[in-house]
Amino acid sequence: MALPKEFHDLAAKVRNWGRWGDDDEVGTVNFVTPQVLTRAAACVKVGKSFSLALPLHLDGPQIGVIPGRVNPLKTMVAINTAVMGDPDGFRTSDDVVTMGLQCATHWDGLGHVSYGGKIYNGFDAATIDEWGAHKCGIEKIKTFVSRGVLLDVARSKGVDLLESGYAISPTDLEDAAKMANLTVESGDIVLIRTGRMKYLHEGDKMAYLAGKGDPQGSPGPSLGTVPWFHDHEVAAVATDTLTFEVFPSENPQAMLAIHLLHLVDMGMTQGQNWDLEVLAEDCARDGVYEFFLEASPQPFVGGVGSPVNPVAIK
Numbered sequence: 001m002a003l004p005k006e007f008h009d010l011a012a013k014v015r016n017w018g019r020w021g022d023d024d025e026v027g028t029v030n031f032v033t034p035q036v037l038t039r040a041a042a043c044v045k046v047g048k049s050f051s052l053a054l055p056l057h058l059d060g061p062q063i064g065v066i067p068g069r070v071n072p073l074k075t076m077v078a079i080n081t082a083v084m085g086d087p088d089g090f091r092t093s094d095d096v097v098t099m100g101l102q103c104a105t106h107w108d109g110l111g112h113v114s115y116g117g118k119i120y121n122g123f124d125a126a127t128i129d130e131w132g133a134h135k136c137g138i139e140k141i142k143t144f145v146s147r148g149v150l151l152d153v154a155r156s157k158g159v160d161l162l163e164s165g166y167a168i169s170p171t172d173l174e175d176a177a178k179m180a181n182l183t184v185e186s187g188d189i190v191l192i193r194t195g196r197m198k199y200l201h202e203g204d205k206m207a208y209l210a211g212k213g214d215p216q217g218s219p220g221p222s223l224g225t226v227p228w229f230h231d232h233e234v235a236a237v238a239t240d241t242l243t244f245e246v247f248p249s250e251n252p253q254a255m256l257a258i259h260l261l262h263l264v265d266m267g268m269t270q271g272q273n274w275d276l277e278v279l280a281e282d283c284a285r286d287g288v289y290e291f292f293l294e295a296s297p298q299p300f301v302g303g304v305g306s307p308v309n310p311v312a313i314k
Helices: 005-014 027-031 034-041 170-179 197-201 205-210 225-231 257-266 277-286
Strands: 049-051 073-081 092-098 106-108 145-152 189-193 236-239 269-272 290-294 305-307 311-313
Touching (some): 005 225, 005 257, 027 269, 034 145, 034 290, 049 277, 145 170, 145 277, 170 225, 197 205, 197 277, 225 257
Parallel strands (some): 145 189, 189 236, 236 269
Antiparallel strands (some): 073 092, 106 269, 145 290
8 A cells, every 4th residue: 555645745845865965874862962961961960860761571561462572581591600620710601682772762764664665864665674674773872861851741741641542732741741741852752641651551552552442552753753853853752652653553553653753764863662761750749840861772784673771860
């Protein structure tokens, strides 16, 4: 099924191909300039830090919906082993892990999705093969540090969590920014709280994926937010859901369209499964919704995504 004209019109409006050169492979990360980093550093005022990552554990959020995206299986390959030969001397323990790089808190890399035979910046989708992404691999993002801003959409709407299938609008983002008394600026990393993480904390993985009752689905950014992020020159966006964007998709003829527009057209890295609950409570207490955010991906060469332990510092 061909993507509808409305999708292609929006893609043409927000496409950043060539904006940072024909050989660029990191997209909107380029918005993080030295001036942006200086502004981010000024957010550290009281010395509080928050990890926004889920534990990497076999009992993770994956339930088999996405084939091959498995929760971490960690096994020991050495247990108090006398590798130097002296049983009374040096002993070591080592472990290995098998996991989907996007199974828990993660970034989607720019090679994660394609359409029309292209990935970001017009590179051929064939540059991704069994060895990974030869263009736009996640390792091309050497560091990812900026001002983080929490847009707590659920709190700004006066609810614990947004209902299943709720499409977050630009007005919702503006209202959350107004509640936070901040303006989203060029180079910011925007974190959107829907409250959906509550279900995962309760151990209900299916509800985290699809909600409870009818309709099923997930809240998330709508198609209308795509030009909003583009106009604000956002460096990246992350949410506290598994699907990132609203699901079911707004247009059945353009499934997961926001993934395509963000990653392929805008070159904007996006994150999923970010645990924003403790940070959100602190922001509500002190009224400060901006922070220094360190969220560099692990440098998996050719990776189309990466686990991340984002740390917000106030």
